Amino acid sequence: MKNKLIMKNKLDKKWLHNYVNDFYVKLAKKEGYRARSVYKLQEIDAKERLIKPGQIIVDLGSSPGSWSQYIRKKISYNSKNINGTIIALDVLKMKPIPNVNFILGDIRNKCTINNLKKILNGRKLDLILSDIAPNLSGVSVVDSANIEYIINIILEFTQEYIKPSGSILLKCFYGINYKEIFNKFYCVFKSISLKKPKASHKNSSEIFLLGKKLKIKNLN
Numbered sequence: 365m366k367n368k369l370i371m372k373n374k375l376d377k378k379w380l381h382n383y384v385n386d387f388y389v390k391l392a393k394k395e396g397y398r399a400r401s402v403y404k405l406q407e408i409d410a411k412e413r414l415i416k417p418g419q420i421i422v423d424l425g426s427s428p429g430s431w432s433q434y435i436r437k438k439i440s441y442n443s444k445n446i447n448g449t450i451i452a453l454d455v456l457k458m459k460p461i462p463n464v465n466f467i468l469g470d471i472r473n474k475c476t477i478n479n480l481k482k483i484l485n486g487r488k489l490d491l492i493l494s495d496i497a498p499n500l501s502g503v504s505v506v507d508s509a510n511i512e513y514i515i516n517i518i519l520e521f522t523q524e525y526i527k528p529s530g531s532i533l534l535k536c537f538y539g540i541n542y543k544e545i546f547n548k549f550y551c552v553f554k555s556i557s558l559k560k561p562k563a564s565h566k567n568s569s570e571i572f573l574l575g576k577k578l579k580i581k582n583l584n
């Protein structure tokens with residue numbers, strides 16, 4: 365027991381040391397972003413030109429808020445106003461960001477999706493971003509099932525609420541049944557690709573799936 369505690373303390377210290385010295389953590393602090401993950405979105409966006417003024421964008425798994433900060437910056441036309449709509453959603457609270465509509469809720473709950481639909485008020489989305497990373501239980505079968513369940517909810521929502529010209533960038537993980545998810549993407553989108561931005565740790569199983577333009581018509 366004592367040995368385990370010493371080992372855990374050592375690992376915690378190593379993690380803290382790596383975190384504090386991480387290039388992207390330092391850069392995020394310098395540039396006023398709430399998380400280093402902003403640089404994953406920035407890299408993909410720079411290449412794919414996903415975020416444009418005038419768009420209606422949803423940021424799923426938004427807290428602490430760096431992706432929403434970045435989107436806001438990209439579609440703002442002065443310090444106070446933006447040209448477009450940003451809806452952020454997370455099961456954890458998020459410190460407010462001007463012009464960003466925030467929904468506090470679990471994506472797995474129907475009422476959360478209903479709140480999202482209320483804000484959309486009949487409009488369709490240009491861009492769906494999901495950086496959702498569920499808390500892991502450590503039991504891989506349970507964790508994979510949960511991740512797949514969330515991804516399926518997002519895909520269902522996407523098919524109903526995205527414009528035919530819209531795109532989705534979705535965080536996925538190796539190890540889950542990701543071939544099946546890839547196949548679903550293939551059925552829904554005209555163009556699909558995998559992205560592993562530099563800011564994503566090499567030893568992390570995360571990978572981003574990008575889908576562009578609907579192959580099939582919206583469900584409604």
Ligand SMILES: C[S@@+](CC[C@H](N)C(=O)[O-])C[C@H]1O[C@@H](n2cnc3c(N)ncnc32)[C@H](O)[C@@H]1O
Nearest residue numbers: 425427428429430431455470471495496497498
């Ligand atoms: C990696 S963080 C997102 C970081 C964010 N993109 C940023 O730049 O600040 C993943 C987020 O997913 C959220 N999340 C996990 N499961 C969720 C669920 N079922 N519904 C909504 N959000 C969820 C977590 O609360 C966490 O804030």
